[in-house]
Amino acid sequence: MKISVSSAPLTDIKKDAVILFFQELENLLPAGNTKLAKQVDALVKTSPFKGKAGQTAVFPMNGKQIIVTGIGEPGRFHHALLEQAAAAAVRTGKAAGLKSFAMASTIKLKGLSESDYHLLAGRGAAWGTYSYDINKSDAKKAPACSLAFCGKVKSRNAIKTAEAQGEALVSTADVANMPGNQATPESIADWAKKMAKETGLGCRIMNTAALEKKGCGGILGVSQGSAKEPRMIILEHKGTDTKAKPIVLVGKTLTFDSGGISLKPGKGMGWMRYDKCGGMAVLAAMQMIGKIKPATPVIGILGAAENMPGSNAIRPGDILTAYKGKTVEVLNTDAEGRLVLMDALGLAADYKPQAIVDLATLTGACIVALGSSASAILGNDQKLVDTLIKNGELAGERLWQLPLYKEYTDDMKSDFADLSNLSKSGGAGTATAAAFLQEFVPDDIPWAHLDIAGTAWLESPKPYQAPGATLFGARLLAQWLVALD
Template identity: 40%
Template structure:
C-alpha cells in the first residue's frame, strides 16, 4: 500500500495519534506552540531540553511515551545547526520515518516549527525515503511478530495553496524516487531491459506520454554499433526506450534526459573481480533516474516538453562478446577502439546522444553510474558534473543543490583528449585510470551535435554500500531530484 500524505492545521496537544515527531534545531528551546502538549507530558519535554538530554544534533532522536489517548508517543528529532532547507527537513523526516517503522506505529504526524513550502516538500520526500523498503523477495515473519509499516504521514502546517502545492511536488518526487529505487534494488535476474519497457509503458499510459521502444533489430537499422557491441554477449534483448512528455507548445525544444541502464555489469571480457560484483545490479541507476523523473514530471503535469531516453542491456562475457582491440562504429559514423570492455556505459550513451538529436533538444542531460574514478575523486557525497557549457552546468548544479543532490564541476580541457586518441580508430573507449571520469565525459562529448550537454556521473551517489543513517544501504533516489528540479525551474521560465 502506498504511503499517504496530508496537511492538517491543528494544535499538537489536540492530536490523537500513535506518534508525533517534532523536528527541532540544535540547542533548542521549547516552542510556545508546544507548551500545552508539554503540560500533557507533565513537563517532560521542557525538562528534557533543559537537562540537555536532547540537544537537537543532526539525526539525534529521543522518544517519550505518553498515555493511551492523545499523543501516545512523542519523538524528538534533531536537524542540527544548519539552516532550515528542503534538504535538512528531508533528512530529519527520513530519520523520523525510520523510527516510526521500527516502532510499528503505522501512522505518524510530523511537526516542524516554522515550516515553509520548501521544507514541506522536504518533509514529504524524506518521510517517503525513510519508510521505503523492498520486501518483495523476503519471507515475512509470522503475523504476530510483524510491525505495521508506515502507511500515513500528516504534516502539521497551515492548509494554504502554497503548502498544498508543495505537498504535491513532494509526493510526485517521492513517487518518482520510489520507481527508481525499486528498479535499482531488484536483482539482475528480475530487473532486465524488458523491465524498463514495462515501467515506461505504465508511465506513458497513466500520464498520456508517447513511448518509443527499439530492440536489437531496430538499433541495427540505425547503425547503433556502439550500443549493440555491449549487448553482443547476452541473449537478452537490448532496449532503447524514449518517453515524450508534451506539456509545452508544439514548437518548444524539449529538455532531454538520458540514462545508462546496464541491468548487470560483469565487465564483459575485461571481467570485474568477483568480490562485491553483486553491487553491479545498480549499474542501471541513471536509467532508473530518468524513469523516476518522467513519473514525477507526468504527475505534476509540468508545462514543458521533456523527453526521457534510456538504453538498457547487460554486459556479459561469452563467445560472442565484444573483445579488447575490436573496433565498432557508432550511429554518427565515428569509430571506436575497444580498449576495455568494462568501459561499456559510455558506448551505450554514445548512440543515445546521437539518437537524442532527432528531438532537437534545448539541452540534454545524461546520468550514469559511469566511472569508479568519480568515486575516488568525490566519494559518495557529490555528483560529478561535466560540461563545456558553463551556463548549462551552473543551472544543473543549482538544481542539484536545491534537490539535496549536490554536484561538483569537473574540468573538460582539450588536453585530456590526448588520452583517448587511437592508432586504428577515431578514438578509444578509455584513456586509462588517470582522470578516468574526465576522459569518459570527453568521450561522450564526441557524440553531441548542436545542443548544450551536461553529463552527471552518479557512480558514487546513486546507491550506497553502507547505511547512511537517514536511509538504509542501497539505492538513494539520485538523480531523480536533480532532474525534476531542473525541469521545474525551466518550466517556470
C-alpha cells in the first residue's frame, strides 16, 4: 500500500473513503474538524455502531464514503487495537470496492504519540489490504490501494516505516499461508534468497550436505522421515555500525508437522502448515530490516524442515547429536521444534552476538496458559526480556514472562543422553521447553525465547484479518531493532 501525506482537509481529499476512529462513541478526530465530527456523530447515533474493538460501519457523505472503526473501551486500550481497527476499516472498504483511503494526520487519543499513531494505523491499513487467494482458480489480481494522512505531519519517518513494514508483512504472508506441498524448505530458501537480493541482505543456504558436515544432528534427524530435504537459511544485514556485535534472530520453520511417528490426531492437522510461523516472523522482520536499514547488524536464521512418519523417521528412544556435541534422547517425535532450534541456536552463538532471540510455535502448553492474547517470553537476561516486552507493547504484540527455574532444566535430563526432548514430569511444558533450548546458548550471551503457539495464526475470521498467519513477532522485532539505533 502506498502511504502519503496530503495538506488537503479530510472533507476535500480526493479519495474513495475517509477512515475515522472511535473509542466507543467518542469520535477521535483532532481539533479543526468540528463540522465533519458533528455530521459523523449524527450518523453514528442512528446506527448500530458502538465503537467496539474491530467494529466498523460505512456512511455515504458528500460523494465519498465515511468508514468509522472502533478501538473499544478507553480503559482497555492497547496498541494492537488501533492497528486492528485500521485493518478492519480497509478490509470493509475493499469489500465495498474502495481502493483509496484517507485518515487524519493526528488522533485525539491520550498517551499515543503522533509517530506511534502513524506507524500503527499505516501498518494496519496495509495489513487490511491482504487476502490469501493464490490457490483459488477464480482469483483476480487485487487492485493497488493507497492511504493518505491529511494535515500537518511533524515527521514522515514513521509513515515511511509503516509503508515498508506493511509491504514486508503482505509479501511474507503468502509464504506463511502456503500449505506444506508448496512451502517446502527448498522453496522457502529460494524465496528468502530472492527477497535478500531485492532488499540488499546477504543470504546463505545450508543444504543436507552442509548440515551433515557441520554436525547439525537435530534438524537432520527431524527431517529424515520426509522426502523433503531440510534447509538452514541464514540472512544477514551488515548494518553501518562496524563496532556493534550483531543481533541474531532464530525462527522455527517446520513447513509441516505431522508429529512424526508420535503422530498427531488427524483433526485439525491441516493447521500444522503454520508450524513454520516462527521462521516466517523472522523472515518478515529481516525484510523490514532490509528495507529500513538500521545501523545495528542483524542475522536471521530459519531452521526449515518437514516432520513426517516415513520409513526412515526418527523413533522414540533414538539419540541425536546436536551441533557442538550435546546428545539428546528423543522421547516424543512431536517435540521436534526444539530439536531443530538446538542446532540453529548453536549456529547463532557462533556469531558471538550481543543477543539472541528465538521465536517458535513450540508448545500447546503456551496456548493453555495464555490463549491467543499474548505470547510467552522466557530468557536468561532480564534486561533483554524487559526490553522485548516494552517494544512488544509499542508494536501491538503483547508478551508475558514465564519463569525459567533450574528445576525445569533438571526435568529435561536423560538417563541415556545429556538431555531428553520431553520433560520427565510432563508439567510446565512451555518452561521446560525453554529450559531445553537454554542448554544450547552460552551463559554469557543474552537470550530470549518467544513461544508464539497461541498467537501465530487465526483459525476463524476476525474483522481485521481472515483465517491464517498473523506474523506475530515481526512487528516487535522491527520495533526493537530500529530503536537500538
